[in-house]
Amino acid sequence: MPSPRMRLPRRVLDAPEAVGVTRGLDHIRAELQVPGDFPAEVLAAAERAAAAPRLPELDRTDLELVTIDPPGSKDLDQALHIAARDDGGWTVSYAIADVAAFVSPGDPVDVEAHRRGETFYGPDQRTPLHPPVLSEGAASLLPDQVRPALLWTIQLDAQGRTTDADVVRAKVRSREQLTYEQAQDDVDHPGPSGTRPTLALLAQVGPLREQRERERGGVSLDIPEQEVVPAEGGGFGLTYRALLPVEGWNAQISLLTGMAAAHLMLYARVGIVRTMPPAAGSALRRLHAVARALGIRWPAELDYPEFVRTLDASRPQDAAMINACTVLFRGAGYAAFDGSTPEDPEHAALASDYSHVTAPLRRLVDRYAGEVCLALCADQPVPGWVREALPALPGEMARADQAAHRYERAVVDWVEACVLQPRVGEVFTGTVVEVEPEKHRGTVVIQDPAVEARVEGDGLPLGHEVQVRLVSADLEQGKVTFERA
Known part of the structure; x- marks a missing residue:
């Protein structure tokens, strides 16, 4: 708190006085050299790819998948289906957009994606990793469209623990695109026919996965989003939007998949994982001092993850404590490996091995990690083009992450200055x-x-x-x- 992400709702963007805000954001993008329009040859290659996707033979359009994303999203990476089993467990089907069905190694879209590294998010617009004809069109898991996907099937027992995981290429068709608010409302206020089946089961699986996170010693900070809102008497104000429970449950499915992918790659000794070093003891001692200063009780027997879960971001002192806790979530990076495993592959905040595989439309590394997992599950060699790219990926992603963070921080600082100038x-x-x-x-x-x-x-x-x-x-x-x- 505050979140580096800032939201500018459509009602604010459409206001006449928002013109100055968008001009200022355009200036920031130019000053920080945020990637702009795609070159003509990249757009042309994307158009050709969108018209001729490489569709897999396996047809799983029978799965009643749904997507859950922020309002207005078009770059839909993930679609979800959950089924209950007779033994009390669940089968989680998680479809991930198949970028490699459109993008070939070394083609103009691929080269440009390596230059960008990831999608850059501003409050008024996103600067995509891939041309919109792909990321918001042919490759996006939009509703009622047959799409190529990497389909993960993850078996959970009655306690929400993973018992098996597999990924294959398949044709899928999402049934419905939901916002977080719509999904939460469906869970909280079922209609005459009840809550959508997958959402009803997500409301069971999500909390169980959060419990498994607690058992591992992992922790997720519930950091509200900063949002620009119309102010009384004109102009704009800033407020915080608390996250909904369904957002945390949905994130747990993504984390579940990333953990399964990391386990596969580490076992096979080839791939790329997301890492984070453990917090230094001095940082924890400082947090104890901050808690005392804020008047927040931190019992000696309560470890850090459990303490964080006692905090309520709606209370000023607790919000300040959550802000202080972010110092422990620094130093994240990537480790690529081929023939051996990294010395310390764990992601300390999650207390687990973990890999990015669920957002290939928005993050370059996910495409490569997904391809490794596909090959391993099919008992096939990892493609040469993937192996060749692995060594350079950590550096490429580090540069992209740093650029994205500078942009997001500059946007937050500038919008705050803009909102506060009249005051x-x-x-x-x-x-x-x-x-x-x-x-x-x-x-x-x-x-x-x-x-x-x-x-x-x-x-x-x-x-x-x-x-x-x-x-x-x-x-x-x-x-x-x-x-x-």
């Missing part, structure tokens, strides 16, 4: 979440408007509410300055 001179109430005495400043989380702000001055009381005055909001630098009032 220079006002006094706000915030909670001190960090103190940097050597730099004579600290960090304050303000709930209304929902911003995290640097405050100049000494003597800031960690964990306490303070009054701060907005001194300036510089749109050119995307910077706001507060002082203690």
Whole structure:
């Protein structure tokens, strides 16, 4: 908290005063050299590929798959179906968009994807990894369309533990595209015919997988999204949107698949995994100190993952604590291997081996990890073009991640400055979440408007509410300055 992702709902984008906001975001994209339009040869190659996909023979259009995504999404990577078994377990069918059915090694679309690395997200638009004719059209798992997919079949026992996992190429057809809000409403308020079967089972499987996460010692931070909203009397404001339970359950299915993929690749000693080093003891000691300063009880017998689950982001002190906890979620990277395994392949936050395989429309590495798993499950050699690309992928993804994070951070800073500019001179109430005495400043989380702000001055009381005055909001630098009032 605040999330690096910021939402600009359509009702805000359509407002006349939003013109200045979008111009500013365009300037940020130009300054940070965020990839722009695709070259003509890439668009032409994508058009040809979209017209002639390589469809697999296996037909699984019988599966009543659904997609669950944010409103307005068109780049649909995943579609889900869950079936209950007679033994009390479940069969999870998870279809992943098959980018390799359209993109060939070394073709213009492939070369451009390697240059970009991933989709860049702004609050007003996304800068896609692949041309929209593929990512939002022919390769996307849009409803009522036959699509090539990597179909994962994962067997879970009655406790939600994985007993078997397999992936094959198959033709699939999603039945329905749902938003998170629609899915949650269907679970909470079933209609005359009841909750959709897959959603009803997701509401069982999701919490069980969250319980398995707790048992492993993994943790997911429930960080609200920052959202731009119309303000009373004109202009804009900022607020936080709390995540819905179904978002966490849906994420658990993606994590489940990524863990299965990592186990396959590590066993076979070829592939690429997502890694994160364990937190240093000094970082945990600092978090205990922050909890004491915030007046939050952290019993000695409660380990870090369990402590995080006691926090409620709707409470200012807890939100400040969640903000402080993000220091333990740094240092993520990728490790590629062929013939051996990485020295420390685990993703510490998940307390498990893990690989990115569920978002190939939006992330380059997922296509390669998916191809490795397909070959292993078919007992076939991993394709040469995949093996050749593996060594360079960690560096390519690191550069793309860094560029995306710089962009997202710059967007958040600039939009906050834009929203706050008319309020220079006002006094706000915030909670001190960090103190940097050597730099004579600290960090304050303000709930209304929902911003995290640097405050100049000494003597800031960690964990306490303070009054701060907005001194300036510089749109050119995307910077706001507060002082203690």
